[in-house]
Amino acid sequence: MGAFNCRDVRIDKKIDLKKFTIDAFLNVTNWFGARTESENQYSWERTVDNRTFKTTDGLAIKADGSNAIPTRLKDDAVSAIPTIGLIILF
Numbered sequence: 001m002g003a004f005n006c007r008d009v010r011i012d013k014k015i016d017l018k019k020f021t022i023d024a025f026l027n028v029t030n031w032f033g034a035r036t037e038s039e040n041q042y043s044w045e046r047t048v049d050n051r052t053f054k055t056t057d058g059l060a061i062k063a064d065g066s067n068a069i070p071t072r073l074k075d076d077a078v079s080a081i082p083t084i085g086l087i088i089l090f
Contacts, residue, residue, distance in 0.1 A: 007032035023087040033078045045069040 010027040044053040044061065045068075052060075055067040062068075 005034040006030050021089040025085045027083040029081040031080050038075050041073045045071040
């Protein structure tokens with residue numbers, strides 16, 4: 001696997017009052033949108049209508065999977081995860 005790359009950003013606004021403090025924040029994980037590699041994951045290839053699995057002999061998939069067609073699952077999604085928070089300190 002290649003190198004892992006991720007950038008986070010956080011914006012805070014703190015308000016000090018007489019008896020307590022309010023801290024509101026916005027945090028975005030992977031705001032840069034970097035793609036990261038993950039381990040290969042495999043499954044059986046599905047038919048076009050996504051109802052059953054494709055097989056080498058056109059019959060139902062065997063319990064041991066010997067007639068199934070393996071395929072690698074794609075994991076190319078990029079996710080930026082926002083978090084909004086409110087902290088109250090007494």
